[in-house]
Amino acid sequence: MTQADLASKPRLGRKRDNTRDAEILDATLEVLAETGYDGMTIDMVAARAKAGKATVYRRWASKPELVLDAVACMKAKDLDLESLPDTGTLRGDLVAMVRSPTIQESHRKLQVMAGIVSMIARDPELAVAAQEALVEPRAAANRIIFRRAIDRGEIAADTDVDTLCQIGPAMVAYRTLMLRKPVDRDFLIDTIDRVILPLAFAG
Secondary structure, three states, X not given: OOHHHHHHOOOOOXXXXXXXXXXXXXXXXXXXXXXXXXXXXXXXXXXXXXXXXXXXXXXXXXXHHHHHHHHHHXXXXXOOHHHOOOOOOHHHHHHHOOOHHHHHHHHHHHHHHHHHHHHHOOOHHHHHHHHHHHHHHHHHHHHHHHHHHHHOOOOXXXXXXXXXXXXXXXXXXXXXXXXXXXXXXXXXXHHHHHHHHHHHHHO
């Protein structure tokens, strides 16, 4: 065996290479959105990520572990709560949040949510991760926007902010998952004007 062969031979105890983690997790989300949890396999994920099956299993011992990490990693790509739109009005802020990247990311999250519904019922840990990564980031942003409106005196101090934060996502989820219709800017602004704002100002 030559010196070059020795240099290229893997050494026992070498630190695991995590440089492909992001690609594998992203591939996991894509497959989940397309096939759902029950239809997804590690082979599918490895093929989508152009990685060996052994590479995936060295990092994640099972499909549930891989899915849990993939769902959790979506939270890191979410809204920056320090730089939310501040137009001076509740409607202005809500409309300013309706941007193409935001719509696309929300659609992807709904697809992932649909893909893991069967597993959420069986795995409380995944249910928590899904809530934190897929639901809570947007809800947190909306809470800030509604509380600003309260501070300005635009809506009543006792407005049920938590309920208002749930209306938009619920309507989007129903339209996407049940009606199988696309969610576009017109639909979102119509929801703001005809549903959310009337309820917010009703108090």
